[in-house]
Amino acid sequence: MSSVALKVVIQHRSEKLLLPSGIPSTVEELQKTVKDTFGLTETFTLEYLDVSWDYPIRDSKEQQELYRHQLIDEYKKKNSTAIRDLMCRTFAHRRHDIVRQQMSIKDVKERWPALFDASQVSAEFKLITTMKLEPKFMEMLDLYTPKLLSMFQSKRGAVGERHRAKMSALLQSGNPIQLTRGIVIKCLIDHLGEEPGALIKDVEDAAGVDVEEELSGELMTIYRLQTQESPAADVGIVIEGIPVLNNLGDISRACCYLLGLTYVFDLKYPKKFKYILEVFQKVLLGLDPQQLTPKVQTLKNCLLG
Known part of the structure; x- marks a missing residue:
């Protein structure tokens, strides 16, 4: 049996560990093997399989894609609890799209609309860096x-x-x-x-102004929409000409x-x-x-x- 590389998360740090004997038949055996092999006494979780760390051990790419479609449905329903859970479950699939596939912001927005929210950006950032x-x-x-x-x-x-x-x-x-x-x-x-x-x-809120059209040529910018009532009626971010937040x-x-x-x-x-x-x-x-x-x-x- 060929060896495999695992990502083992131990109290907010991650280690890349080689398992010489390969993957056992059950997750329980896998956890015991990793624990015994590396002498781990701390609580740990097994997140990604293979050196690319693409997908969680418990899910296939196809299962993650099903979760993504379910996430879009829950996003349309504005079910915040389900959105949080599914965003966490599909993290690896999303990173595959963004990092490995290098999708454009437009394509990411079509596939992952729930990501375009400040609370989800914060959650995603914490998954990537462990920082609030x-x-x-x-x-x-x-x-x-x-x-x-x-x-x-x-x-x-x-x-x-x-x-x-x-x-x-x-x-x-x-x-x-x-x-x-x-x-x-x-x-x-x-x-x-x-x-x-x-x-x-600064973007003046004149009649018929469209922020997306006004800033369509911007690679990365922060806009402040100004009205007669407020100098900051809306503050947001545009990346690759797409309103992101x-x-x-x-x-x-x-x-x-x-x-x-x-x-x-x-x-x-x-x-x-x-x-x-x-x-x-x-x-x-x-x-x-x-x-x-x-x-x-x-x-x-x-x-x-």
Whole structure:
């Protein structure tokens, strides 16, 4: 019997383990064999079979496809409990589509419509990284905000003038935390030498405006729909010209979920946004923090100094 590779998940970490004797006839035997072979005393689960880790041991590709169709039915019914369960069950099938098949955002949206929701993006991100996306992002952004504001205030030249112009809105008392976060992020983008207006676009809610049509040529952008009643009637994300998330509330939350979506959809960072996305990933979330670019390393040193 040929050997097989297993993914064994042990208390939020995963290990790739070779089982020389192959797969036993039952899952119970398999669990005992893995436990005895590797001397595991901790609780563990068996998730994926084969070196590609494509599909759960308990399901075939065909079974996962049946689950996907069932998920679409439950999505149409807005059955949140069933959606959560089926999204978890079909994680491997979805990663196969996104990572191995490299499907477009349009195709992913057709096959996995339930994924295009902030709560599901958070759940997917946690399955990929074991990290809670929004709480960690906001915690670290708020932690670094005093030093960032001080850094922006002392910046000289035209960039410093732009920083101070943006920060003038913070001089008023009673500002919501969301406003502060949004201004900090915009100043940070500028500080890194990138263009805030290229990532965050304001769209006027004129008669007949269609966000999808208006932003159809955008590879990756955050939009803020402005009306006479509200400067942020809707805040959302467009990727590959497709609206991915909407009703996110504010710019900081949209930036948080944009970073999450790069993991969910296995996206490369666009060159014109590479530094701010690197900061979101490696400085705020602490994911793969090694080998920072010099610009981001300098920023991190200032924040930790």
